[in-house]
Amino acid sequence: MTSAAEQFASNLSFSSFAKAEELKKRLLFALGALVVYRLGTFIPIPGINASAFASNFQSQTTGLLGTLNIFAGGAVERMAIFALNIMPYISASIIMQLMTAVIPSLEAIKKEGEQGRRQINQYTRYLTVFLAIVQGFFIAVSLQSSPGVVANPGPFFLFTTTVTLVGGVMFLLWLGEQITSRGIGNGVSLIIFAGIVAELPRAVVGLLDLGRQGGLPPAIVLLVIVLSLALIAFVVFIERSQRRLLVQYPRRQVGNRMTQGEKSHLPMKLNISGVIPPIFASSILILPATIGAAVGEGSPIWLQDFTTMFAPGRPAYILTYGVGIILFAFVYTSVVFNTEDVADNLKRNGGFIQGYRPGPRTADYLDYMVTRLTVIGAAYLTFVCLLPEFLRLNYSQIPVYIGGTSLLIVVSVTLDTVSQIQGHLVAQQYESLIKKSKLRGGRQR
Numbered sequence: 001m002t003s004a005a006e007q008f009a010s011n012l013s014f015s016s017f018a019k020a021e022e023l024k025k026r027l028l029f030a031l032g033a034l035v036v037y038r039l040g041t042f043i044p045i046p047g048i049n050a051s052a053f054a055s056n057f058q059s060q061t062t063g064l065l066g067t068l069n070i071f072a073g074g075a076v077e078r079m080a081i082f083a084l085n086i087m088p089y090i091s092a093s094i095i096m097q098l099m100t101a102v103i104p105s106l107e108a109i110k111k112e113g114e115q116g117r118r119q120i121n122q123y124t125r126y127l128t129v130f131l132a133i134v135q136g137f138f139i140a141v142s143l144q145s146s147p148g149v150v151a152n153p154g155p156f157f158l159f160t161t162t163v164t165l166v167g168g169v170m171f172l173l174w175l176g177e178q179i180t181s182r183g184i185g186n187g188v189s190l191i192i193f194a195g196i197v198a199e200l201p202r203a204v205v206g207l208l209d210l211g212r213q214g215g216l217p218p219a220i221v222l223l224v225i226v227l228s229l230a231l232i233a234f235v236v237f238i239e240r241s242q243r244r245l246l247v248q249y250p251r252r253q254v255g256n257r258m259t260q261g262e263k264s265h266l267p268m269k270l271n272i273s274g275v276i277p278p279i280f281a282s283s284i285l286i287l288p289a290t291i292g293a294a295v296g297e298g299s300p301i302w303l304q305d306f307t308t309m310f311a312p313g314r315p316a317y318i319l320t321y322g323v324g325i326i327l328f329a330f331v332y333t334s335v336v337f338n339t340e341d342v343a344d345n346l347k348r349n350g351g352f353i354q355g356y357r358p359g360p361r362t363a364d365y366l367d368y369m370v371t372r373l374t375v376i377g378a379a380y381l382t383f384v385c386l387l388p389e390f391l392r393l394n395y396s397q398i399p400v401y402i403g404g405t406s407l408l409i410v411v412s413v414t415l416d417t418v419s420q421i422q423g424h425l426v427a428q429q430y431e432s433l434i435k436k437s438k439l440r441g442g443r444q445r
Helices: 004-010 014-019 021-040 050-058 064-071 087-102 104-110 114-145 155-182 187-213 218-240 276-298 301-309 315-336 339-348 360-394 404-444
Strands: 242-248 252-254 257-259 263-269
Touching (some): 021 187, 021 404, 064 187, 064 404, 087 104, 087 155, 087 276, 218 404, 242 360, 276 315, 276 360
Antiparallel strands (some): 252 257
16 A cells, blocks of 8 residues: 555656756765765775785685675775775664663663764764774784785784774765765665675676586576575565554544544554664674684684684574574664654554553553564565575575675665655655645736
């Protein structure tokens, strides 16, 4: 069942888009900012031998570095200044949201309105800098321990590489904020989206070459393509699906008239948590491998075994990844959808769900519905993210770009950006209608 806005937007023509000057400026700004980001993924870190690192990277494209390279838009492969991408900020945002739900002082700051939101954002930036410093230092140590990669290893190289990587993260954070305020869509999401989409054509060509050269059976290549298209359709269907709860508003006395009671809907997505659970679960899983790469050949045997056991494509990695997705789906949903706050807002506005009293009874019912929806959402996320991993158990040559978290991000960001474009077009159409009605009213006078 489509809303009135969706029905209105479906009737929009290209002529309405041509008249939306503000929307065109926003789109051009967003495209220009993404071009700047893509240029930065080709600027290597000073002091490294790019060709030596690229040769070392080719043997790890299906492992940890290949997974990180998905979100960095190929910057890891080239060890560019944007190799960390925006991932430290994503991790910091998730951690701050979880801490806000646990620590009462942070929860009180969050409820202070716009001022509290700005303060929480500032704390998130501080945590982003800390995480970027830690990850950048580990990457610098890992590069220095690789033979032939660093021209002049030493403390100065560790310092400059860490500063360069941290600066790249903070520049991308600033660029994402500019896209959000002056462009279209969520800037941080669009940066990750641009990186994934930029590497997808090469992944598809590589998959077809494997089938042509005999590295993969043609039936497997065809199966991967069909599964990818089916997964896209499945993800679009789930992301667009909603459970709408009927909300009733009582009759009200307005002057001398008694207004009729209104009915509305409380929309609840099947996947309330979005793509955050798989991103957070994968971020935690790559920590042992990151530490092992930083320590290098001198790492303890138990750390090497642990890193090998939890490498992408291994059974322990798949099991832990699936459990982590399910766990974080429930935890993150409880953070972003507070049933008590929703029930209080309904009660404050005079609304109620039929058959349930406003207040605690409504909150209990909402908690029951959210739990059921989260079970569906967690199962959906686990299925989409683990299906490519099961394929790679037997065929490790399958590119890591196909399916999983990358597909979820691409589809989700596309749907969100398209809906925002439709919103701008609808607003432009309404403004033109209002201007026409004013002109007609003036002529009648």
